[in-house]
Amino acid sequence: MATTFKPFSTLNFLASLLIILQCTTTLAQAPPPGPSGPTNITKILEKAGQFNTLIRLMKVTQMSDQIDTQLNNSNQGMTVFAPTDNAFASLKAGTLNSLSDQQKVSLLQFHVVPTYLTTSQLQTVSNPLRTQAGDTASNKFPLNVTTSGNQVNVSTGVVDTTVSNSIYTDGSLAVYQVDKVLLPMSLFGPPAPAPAPEPLKKKKSGAGDDVPATNDGSASADASDAIAFGSCFSGLFTGTVAFITALYL
Ligand SMILES: *[C@@H]1O[C@H](CO)[C@@H](O)[C@H](O)[C@H]1NC(C)=O
Ligand SMILES: *[C@@H]1O[C@H](CO)[C@@H](O)[C@H](O)[C@H]1NC(C)=O
Numbered sequence: 001m002a003t004t005f006k007p008f009s010t011l012n013f014l015a016s017l018l019i020i021l022q023c024t025t026t027l028a029q030a031p032p033p034g035p036s037g038p039t040n041i042t043k044i045l046e047k048a049g050q051f052n053t054l055i056r057l058m059k060v061t062q063m064s065d066q067i068d069t070q071l072n073n074s075n076q077g078m079t080v081f082a083p084t085d086n087a088f089a090s091l092k093a094g095t096l097n098s099l100s101d102q103q104k105v106s107l108l109q110f111h112v113v114p115t116y117l118t119t120s121q122l123q124t125v126s127n128p129l130r131t132q133a134g135d136t137a138s139n140k141f142p143l144n145v146t147t148s149g150n151q152v153n154v155s156t157g158v159v160d161t162t163v164s165n166s167i168y169t170d171g172s173l174a175v176y177q178v179d180k181v182l183l184p185m186s187l188f189g190p191p192a193p194a195p196a197p198e199p200l201k202k203k204k205s206g207a208g209d210d211v212p213a214t215n216d217g218s219a220s221a222d223a224s225d226a227i228a229f230g231s232c233f234s235g236l237f238t239g240t241v242a243f244i245t246a247l248y249l
C-alpha cells in the first residue's frame with residue numbers, strides 16, 4: 001500500500017519544492033521596469049510650433065512637469081487638448097490675467113485627460129469625459145466629445161470647438177490641436193454661481209500640535225511583504241511536511 005503511494009508522494013514533494021522556489025523568486029523579483037524613455041511634452045509642443053502660450057502656461061503652472069512625471073509613472077497614458085497661440089489670442093482681453101494661479105492650474109488640467117485616447121477611442125468615449133480637473137458636474141468641469149463623420153467636436157458648455165489636428169501620438173501620449181481654449185463651466189460658466197473660494201492655506205502647525213506623520217505607501221508595502229512572507233512560510237511548511245512524508249513512505 002505504502003509503495004503504491006510512493007510516486008504520488010514524490011510528486012507532492014516535487015510540487016512543494018516548486019512552491020518554495022516560486023516563492024523565493026517572487027520575493028527576489030525587482031519592481032517592474034518603467035517605460036523606456038521619459039516623454040517631454042514641452043519638446044513635443046515646441047516641435048509642433050504655434051503653442052508658445054500653452055508652453056508658457058504649462059511651465060508657470062508646472063503642468064508640463066506633472067504630465068511628464070505622470071506619463072513616466074503610470075501606464076494609463078494621457079491625452080492633451082492643445083489650444084494654439086491663436087486660440088489664446090482670441091480670448092477676451094484679460095481673460096488669463098483674471099485667473100488666480102489655482103484657476104490657471106484648473107484651466108490647464110481641464111485640457112488633460114489621464115488616459116491615452118486614440119482618435120477612434122475619442123469618438124466613442126462616454127460623456128462627460130473626465131479630465132485632470134476632476135468633477136464633471138454640469139457647473140464644474142464637464143467636457144463632452146461628439147462626432148459627426150470624421151469630425152470630432154469638443155464641448156465644455158461654454159465653448160464648442162473641433163479637434164483640428166493630431167499633433168502627436170506614441171501609444172501613451174496623444175496631443176490633439178484645438179482652435180479654441182477649452183473654457184470650463186466652473187470658471188467661465190454663465191450666472192457665475194459664486195466663484196470657487198480660494199482654498200484656505202492650512203495653518204502651519206506649531207511644534208506643540210504636531211501630528212505624527214504617516215506613510216501610507218510604506219505601510220502598505222510592509223503589509224504586502226508580510227503577506228508574501230506568510231505565504232512563503234506556509235509553502236515552506238507544506239514542503240517540509242511533504243518531504244518528511246515522502247521519506248516516511
Ligand atoms: C523638456 O524640454 C524642454 C525644452 O526642450 C527643456 O527645457 C526641459 O528641461 C526638458 N525637460 C526635461 C525633464 O528634460
Ligand atoms: C521615470 O521612472 C523611473 C522608474 O520609475 C525613475 O527611475 C525615473 O527617475 C523617472 N524619470 C523621471 C524623469 O521622472
Ligand SMILES: *[C@@H]1O[C@H](CO)[C@@H](O)[C@H](O)[C@H]1NC(C)=O
Nearest residue numbers: 146147148151153160161162
Ligand atoms: C462640430 O462643430 C462644428 C463647428 O465647429 C459644427 O459646424 C458641427 O455641426 C459640429 N458637429 C457636431 C457633431 O457637433
Ligand SMILES: *[C@@H]1O[C@H](CO)[C@@H](O)[C@H](O)[C@H]1NC(C)=O
Nearest residue numbers: 127128142143144155156157
Ligand atoms: C454632455 O453630455 C451629457 C451626457 O450626455 C449631457 O447631460 C450634458 O448636457 C452635455 N453637456 C454639454 C455641455 O454638452
